[in-house]
Amino acid sequence: MPPRQTASWHRVKVRESFAVADQIRRIVLDPPAGPAPQPGSHVDVLVPAAGGGHLVRSYSVVDDGRFAALSLGVRLDPHSRGGSAFMHRLCPGDEVTITAPIQTFGLTPRQSRYVLLAGGIGITPMIGMARKLKADKTDYEIFYAGRNRVDMAFVEELREDHGERVRVRYEDEDGRFDLLEVFGGLTPETELYVCGPVGMLEAAQKAWEATGHPSHLLRFETFGSSGRLPNETFEVVVPKLGLTVTVPPDKSALDALGEAGCEVMSDCLRGECGLCVLPVRVADGVLDHRDVFLSGRQKAQGDQMCLCVSRLSGGSLVLDLP
Numbered sequence: 001m002p003p004r005q006t007a008s009w010h011r012v013k014v015r016e017s018f019a020v021a022d023q024i025r026r027i028v029l030d031p032p033a034g035p036a037p038q039p040g041s042h043v044d045v046l047v048p049a050a051g052g053g054h055l056v057r058s059y060s061v062v063d064d065g066r067f068a069a070l071s072l073g074v075r076l077d078p079h080s081r082g083g084s085a086f087m088h089r090l091c092p093g094d095e096v097t098i099t100a101p102i103q104t105f106g107l108t109p110r111q112s113r114y115v116l117l118a119g120g121i122g123i124t125p126m127i128g129m130a131r132k133l134k135a136d137k138t139d140y141e142i143f144y145a146g147r148n149r150v151d152m153a154f155v156e157e158l159r160e161d162h163g164e165r166v167r168v169r170y171e172d173e174d175g176r177f178d179l180l181e182v183f184g185g186l187t188p189e190t191e192l193y194v195c196g197p198v199g200m201l202e203a204a205q206k207a208w209e210a211t212g213h214p215s216h217l218l219r220f221e222t223f224g225s226s227g228r229l230p231n232e233t234f235e236v237v238v239p240k241l242g243l244t245v246t247v248p249p250d251k252s253a254l255d256a257l258g259e260a261g262c263e264v265m266s267d268c269l270r271g272e273c274g275l276c277v278l279p280v281r282v283a284d285g286v287l288d289h290r291d292v293f294l295s296g297r298q299k300a301q302g303d304q305m306c307l308c309v310s311r312l313s314g315g316s317l318v319l320d321l322p
């Protein structure tokens with residue numbers, strides 16, 4: 001898929017790249033000209049596509065004040081042959097093409113209390129948000145969960161910077177946060193920010209609603225590879241165009257269709273806006289819904305999908321075009 005037309009692209013050098021957890025690297029780049037990143041922002045990066053050309057991948061800025069440069073946290077997707085694998089190969093002195101920081105997950109300044117809930121690499125945008133809340137002397141707490149100690153980056157930095165405001169759960173040792181208990185103890189004016197795998201987002205949405213908090217005080221960020229199933233190659237058939245497209249593990253159905261000449265409307269590319277949702281006529285594998293746009297009931301029905309993030313566990317699916 002071509003870079004979004006509104007983006008302005010900058011060629012910048014890699015200053016440092018080092019491991020901060022198992023499969024997670026901190027990549028420090030020369031900052032592009034322009035304003036400093038706002039809390040919760042990300043940059044888009046042009047990464048080489050397997051079949052030639054480029055894809056756009058988004059990575060959150062890790063803004064903990066430890067580097068006077070642009071710092072990203074990137075988890076290696078075990079199935080990646082593009083984005084995160086490319087990022088993990090970067091060495092000091094290499095050049096990459098990025099946008100200036102883009103903010104789509106900004107803090108709203110209106111609440112007296114904030115809760116930041118992160119799963120795994122979802123901690124990255126929360127780091128700058130927590131720093132800002134601390135600087136503003138706002139009341140906040142950070143809940144950070146991951147599968148185990150080796151998978152979780154930035155734990156020590158967070159503890160150092162935020163002390164007892166950080167609660168960490170190593171799920172293999174401590175189990176999961178009881179979100180009903182956590183949310184049940186919050187005051188009504190608390191605003192919740194969630195970034196993590198889609199299962200965590202769904203659990204948070206459910207518990208938030210069940211504990212009587214209004215949906216407009218729940219804000220969430222998704223990230224690309226947060227599916228329940230591994231990325232596998234699958235086929236998309238579009239009978240209306242007489243088209244059959246192979247979607248490899250490192251490419252979205254939206255990108256693969258676009259490259260084959262079937263442009264589908266899209267915007268967020270993160271499963272949030274619903275613009276790329278198309279009806280599914282037949283799916284002969286398991287649909288791995290990775291969006292937060294469709295409701296649980298719509299996902300269970302299995303007759304539509306967000307092409308920018310959701311996938312099929314192999315096999316093929318037949319899409320209807322409007």
Ligand code: FES
Binds near residue numbers: 265272277306
């Ligand atoms: S482009 Fe927004 S949900 Fe796919």
